[in-house]
Amino acid sequence: MATAPTPAQAAIEAIEQAGLASWPALEEQRIAGWLLRASDGYTRRTNSANTAGAHTGQLADDLPLIERFFTQRGLPPTLRLLSTPDDLAIDRMLAQRGYRLCEDPCSVMARPLDGDAGDTPRQPGPPHRFALLPDAATWLCEFIRIKDDDGPHQKIHLAMLRALTQPAAFAVVQADDSEPQGCGLGVVSGGHLGLFDIATDSTHRRQGLGTALCQGLMAWGREQGAHTAYLQVVADNHGAVELYRRLGFEERYRYWYRTRG
Structure with missing residues (x-):
């Protein structure tokens, strides 16, 4: 039986769902536990695979399908991963398969609007x-x-x-x-x-x-x-992070990308 998500996990999932709806890709396709997004290469957020119930046991079967989706569109296979236990396990497996980090992690910051x-x-x-x-x-x-x-x-x-x-x-x-x-x-x-x-x-x-x-x-x-505001900022952009902290935002989690080729 699946365990109920913790309040922190539920908050992350809510922000993720809002973010996907608020920054639409031109094309989306679900494969197993992944949401694949493509937009002719503009922004990694809309040209990457997002975990949507994926787990490590499926990665060997899912990865060829993910790679085919992106290569058919002339895009490098790219996966977006969160700083959650399940995604961290997938991240380690991708590193072992030669997938490299392609940019600095992003911080997802949020604050209540109450x-x-x-x-x-x-x-x-x-x-x-x-x-x-x-x-x-x-x-x-x-x-x-x-x-x-x-x-x-x-x-x-x-x-x-x-x-x-x-x-x-x-x-x-x-x-x-x-x-x-x-x-x-x-x-x-x-x-x-x-x-x-x-x-x-x-x-x-x-x-x-x-x-x-x-x-x-x-x-x-x-x-x-x-009731909640959120944003995404490169974690090492200290000036922007400090601005958002002054506005009441706090980091809730991070994400990054791994790509092949």
Whole structure:
């Protein structure tokens, strides 16, 4: 008989389910205990295999199917693994099979939204203006300008944003009357608000834009009925991690990728 998940395990599963729904892949397929996602190579989150009930005893049978799925689409076989006991066991087996770590681990941080979502003091200076844009295409134009990233993959990015079926906030923030200097995406699924694509202009860093952006999105999320906010950040990005800690976020778990070839 399967044992009931602990509260910590249940919280991780809830965030995982919300995250998958809030950052949609262009193609998904379930194979045994895995959810396989592909989006023409844009972001590892949507071009990797995610454990969905998989365990070590099935890996020898599952792995050829996973590898075939990705190679047929011209993508390197990539698996996303969490810092949970089951995934850690799979991670060790993949390492023995020659799968390598392909980037630094990401920290998944979360905080409750049961109080005032804007409870972090604002930095001194004029108030920042937070606004929601009407659609994904309008918002993506600002994201591309702020990130200075106008590559061909942005067409895939737009297709993924348009595939969202959950309530979404396409947000910008600015410190003056000029064009926006920061942008971010908020998506609510299953009572969880996910913060994605948080970016500020390189010439306007450390001016409180990131704080104002996250506070605005959290306030919006509470209005949508969200009780928890979460985000994903590279664990070694100390500046971003410290910002999110000041906003009340704490690490709940980590994830990383192993890939072949």
